[in-house]
Amino acid sequence: MKRRVAVYRTAHFNAAHRLNVPSWTDEKNREFFGLCNNEHYHGHNYDLHVRVEGEMDELTGYLIDLKVLKQYIEEEIIEKFDHKNLNLDTPDFKDLNPTAENIVWVIWQKLRLRLDPKFNLGVRLYETQRNFVEFNG
Numbered sequence: 130m131k132r133r134v135a136v137y138r139t140a141h142f143n144a145a146h147r148l149n150v151p152s153w154t155d156e157k158n159r160e161f162f163g164l165c166n167n168e169h170y171h172g173h174n175y176d177l178h179v180r181v182e183g184e185m186d187e188l189t190g191y192l193i194d195l196k197v198l199k200q201y202i203e204e205e206i207i208e209k210f211d212h213k214n215l216n217l218d219t220p221d222f223k224d225l226n227p228t229a230e231n232i233v234w235v236i237w238q239k240l241r242l243r244l245d246p247k248f249n250l251g252v253r254l255y256e257t258q259r260n261f262v263e264f265n266g
Contacts, residue, residue, distance in 0.1 A: 131184045131187075132184065132185050132187075133182065133183065133184055133185075134182070134183075134184075134185050134192050135180050135181065135182040135192075136180070136181050136182075136192050136193060136195060136198070137178060137179065137180050137181075138178075138179045138181075138195060138198045138199060138202060139176065139177060139178050139179075140176075140177040140179070140199075140202045140203075140206065140207060141174065141175065141176055141177065142175050142177065142206065142207050142210050142211035142212075143172060143173070143174050143175070143211060143212055144172060144173065144175060144210050144211065144212070144213050144214070144215050145170040145171060145172040145173075145213070145214045145215065145216075146165075146170060146171070146172075146173075146214065146215040146216055146222070146227040147165070147166060147167060147168065147170045147171070147216050147227075148162040148165040148166055148226055148227070148228060149162065149166055149216075149226065150226065170214055170216070173256050173257065175210075175232075175254060175255065175256060176254070176255040177202070177206065177236065177252070177253075177254055177255075178252070178253040178254075178255075179198065179202060179240060179250070179251070179252055180249075180250070180251035180252070180253070181193050181198060181244065181248050181249070181250060182248065182249040182250075182251070183247055183248040183249060184247075192248075193244075193245075193248065201240055201243040201244070202240070205236075205239040205240060205243060206236055206239065206240075209221075215227040215232070221235045222235075229254055229256045229260065229261075229262045230262050230264075232254060232262075233252050233253070233254040233262045233263065233264045234264050236252050236254065236264075237250060237252045237264045237265075237266060240252065241266065249265075249266070250265070250266060251263065251264070251265040251266075252264050252265075
């Protein structure tokens with residue numbers, strides 16, 4: 130009998146950003162985004178939760194080697210986003226407003242490329258303890 134399971138890996142990174150729509154006036158951006166539009170940027174301590182789901186291997190008892198998942202998260206997310214200004218230091222947000230919704234989508238895309246297509250992938254990103262977003266593809 131095949132068994133479907135989900136495994137989870139958490140990670141943490143710190144990053145700064147500014148929410149801004151370039152085609153809007155400064156006044157409209159300030160009105161819409163408030164403090165998140167600070168021209169000198171602001172930062173968050175992001176908590177990342179990655180969920181991989183699928184049928185576990187009956188021989189090994191693994192769905193995926195968690196060391197491998199940790200490596201993907203480190204290479205694709207932590208090394209690229211930790212202690213960075215997302216607007217200025219990352220090509221992913223050169224033309225994409227770094228909202229939590231867009232950040233989680235970018236993270237999902239990066240990890241999806243590394244994972245075997247047989248797995249389902251979900252990514253949850255906490256911007257604060259009370260605010261989080263999730264993308265499941």
